[in-house]
Amino acid sequence: MRSEKRTKLENLRTDAVVIGGGVIGSSTAYHLSKAGIKVLLLEKKGISLESSGACDGSCFIQSKKPGAALELALKSLDQYEALEKELPETIEFKRTGGMILIENENQTKFMEQYVETRKQHGVDVRIISGEKAREICPCLADDVIGASYSPLDGQVDPFRLNLGFLEGARRKGARILFGSSVAKIAIDEGSVKYVMTDKGTKIRTDIVVNAGGVHSGEIGEMVGVKIPITPKRGQLLVTEKLPPTVPMPMLDAKYIAVKLAPYLLDEMGEEAKRLGLGLVIEQTRSGTVLAGSTRELVGYDTGVTFEGMCAIARNTVRYFPRLSQFAVIRAFSGLRPSTPDGYPILGPTAKVKGFFVAAGHEGDGIALAPISGRVISEFIVQGKSSFPVGEFSPDRFDRV
Amino acid sequence: MTQSKTLAGDKLTICRCEEVTEEEIRDAIRRGARSISEIKRVTRAGMGICQGRTCRRLVTKILMEMTGMKVDEVDQDTPRPPLRPTSLQTMCEDS
Numbered sequence: 001m002r003s004e005k006r007t008k009l010e011n012l013r014t015d016a017v018v019i020g021g022g023v024i025g026s027s028t029a030y031h032l033s034k035a036g037i038k039v040l041l042l043e044k045k046g047i048s049l050e051s052s053g054a055c056d057g058s059c060f061i062q063s064k065k066p067g068a069a070l071e072l073a074l075k076s077l078d079q080y081e082a083l084e085k086e087l088p089e090t091i092e093f094k095r096t097g098g099m100i101l102i103e104n105e106n107q108t109k110f111m112e113q114y115v116e117t118r119k120q121h122g123v124d125v126r127i128i129s130g131e132k133a134r135e136i137c138p139c140l141a142d143d144v145i146g147a148s149y150s151p152l153d154g155q156v157d158p159f160r161l162n163l164g165f166l167e168g169a170r171r172k173g174a175r176i177l178f179g180s181s182v183a184k185i186a187i188d189e190g191s192v193k194y195v196m197t198d199k200g201t202k203i204r205t206d207i208v209v210n211a212g213g214v215h216s217g218e219i220g221e222m223v224g225v226k227i228p229i230t231p232k233r234g235q236l237l238v239t240e241k242l243p244p245t246v247p248m249p250m251l252d253a254k255y256i257a258v259k260l261a262p263y264l265l266d267e268m269g270e271e272a273k274r275l276g277l278g279l280v281i282e283q284t285r286s287g288t289v290l291a292g293s294t295r296e297l298v299g300y301d302t303g304v305t306f307e308g309m310c311a312i313a314r315n316t317v318r319y320f321p322r323l324s325q326f327a328v329i330r331a332f333s334g335l336r337p338s339t340p341d342g343y344p345i346l347g348p349t350a351k352v353k354g355f356f357v358a359a360g361h362e363g364d365g366i367a368l369a370p371i372s373g374r375v376i377s378e379f380i381v382q383g384k385s386s387f388p389v390g391e392f393s394p395d396r397f398d399r400v
Numbered sequence: 401m402t403q404s405k406t407l408a409g410d411k412l413t414i415c416r417c418e419e420v421t422e423e424e425i426r427d428a429i430r431r432g433a434r435s436i437s438e439i440k441r442v443t444r445a446g447m448g449i450c451q452g453r454t455c456r457r458l459v460t461k462i463l464m465e466m467t468g469m470k471v472d473e474v475d476q477d478t479p480r481p482p483l484r485p486t487s488l489q490t491m492c493e494d495s
Contacts, residue, residue, distance in 0.1 A: 046432075046433070046434060046435060046437070046438045047431075047432065047433055047438040047441055047442060048438070048441040049435075049437055049438065049441075053437075053441050159441045159442070162441075163431075163441075163442060167431070176432070178432055178434070179434075237488075239488070240449055240485060241448075241449070286418070286444065286447075288447075302478075304480060304481060306481075309481065309482075309491060310491050310492070313488045313491035313492050314491075314492045316488060317488050317489070317492050323488055324487065324488045324489040324492065325487060325488075325489060326487060326488060327449075327485035327486060327487050327488075328482060328485065328486055328487070328488060328491060329448075329449055329451060329482075329485050330451060330480050330481075330482075331480055331481050331482070332478075332480055
């Protein structure tokens with residue numbers, strides 16, 4: 001069913017309302033439906049029209065911070081293998097392995113330490129030589145002096161994933177309303193009572209899950225829950241179809257430095273710093289190569305810029321000189337929902353009983369979609385998550 | 401299109417770049433897609449080298465026929481650069 005306009009919806013009653021139909025909201029709806037919960041999902045726009053449809057599909061384990069974030073990613077990727085069999089759509093998940101490319105000695109020092117802390121946490125990751133990296137990916141530039149490699153990283157098709165979760169949820173009984181947004185969430189004595197849509201339909205429910213991505217802050221405001229999410233724009237280029245060229249997703253050490261070691265950024269030019277430029281590259285199953293990316297603070301602007309496209313092209317060609325002859329057929333951008341501490345926001349809120357948040361995944365939404373939906377579903381069904389996610393609690397920004 | 405349909409049925413290719421058939425487009429619409437962008441994400445129609453220049457009108461027509469939408473109610477895909485396929489090398493030189 002598409003729109004409320006065509007179907008009279010009155011006096012609706014459901015167990016849970018999920019707000020947002022991206023990978024996080026659809027995963028939540030799927031996991032809840034699978035657990036026998038009656039779900040109504042409200043999606044303001046349509047199928048994969050925001051961040052979930054404007055990103056790459058790389059799923060990195062080795063880039064996660066040791067501790068809860070790493071555990072979350074490990075569990076999520078394990079779940080992917082099951083989901084590939086379980087969902088009605090093939091999601092094209094592959095455990096390809098992944099590399100982070102190193103181009104100078106400063107980066108080597110940083111990356112050696114980076115890899116060491118991850119090894120101590122039991123992650124299968126190692127520094128390999130430039131020669132070894134070129135054996136894995138022969139089109140890498142000669143001046144790549146090394147890489148960190150992990151067989152645990154993978155990639156998935158974000159469109160198939162989003163559709164798979166939506167279709168999976170629907171087949172298990174979830175009701176999905178496209179083109180409907182939430183206008184009001186009514187609270188009585190600290191508990192969720194009902195949701196009113198922008199079309200005036202009242203949906204009685206005890207549970208609301210805010211999976212509104214970059215719009216989660218506005219939804220939180222409706223119930224007085226602070227959700228500090230800032231959109232960061234990421235631009236990407238799409239090439240024409242190529243024969244197998246990029247066997248696994250790759251990042252460069254700069255991409256990691258942008259997040260974890262800002263001192264390494266001094267080696268970068270002003271433009272790269274301003275754009276938050278870091279390499280991310282993967283080849284899709286169709287043969288196109290996706291190359292990015294930027295992290296820009298430009299509000300909700302989803303445009304692409306000449307400056308951004310050229311900076312990505314130059315960075316990509318530096319690492320992959322042989323790609324220079326191939327054509328870019330499209331540039332696009334998506335907004336990454338970032339949080340002040342770089343962790344997602346996941347779990348119940350102390351302030352409003354029945355109000356849950358699953359948002360703020362920044363660039364990890366695809367990698368963490370399976371586990372995020374499962375965690376929220378466990379909180380709702382069992383009252384607690386099967387492993388600790390306290391560090392991601394929405395209450396860390398909103399002490400009662 | 402109606403005439404071709406009698407020859408090829410729903411197996412008629414609508415998007416040549418990505419080899420998407422009429423039946424696949426119709427199936428995406430049955431699943432709730434109501435814009436060119438959504439049909440593209442579900443089927444890949446319009447994602448290829450011509451970026452929908454060939455299939456956009458056909459997809460719009462199928463959408464109108466199945467949903468009763470008018471032509472100006474059909475959201476088209478976001479126009480994005482480059483206007484024509486452009487080599488990475490050219491993009492490295494141009495700034």
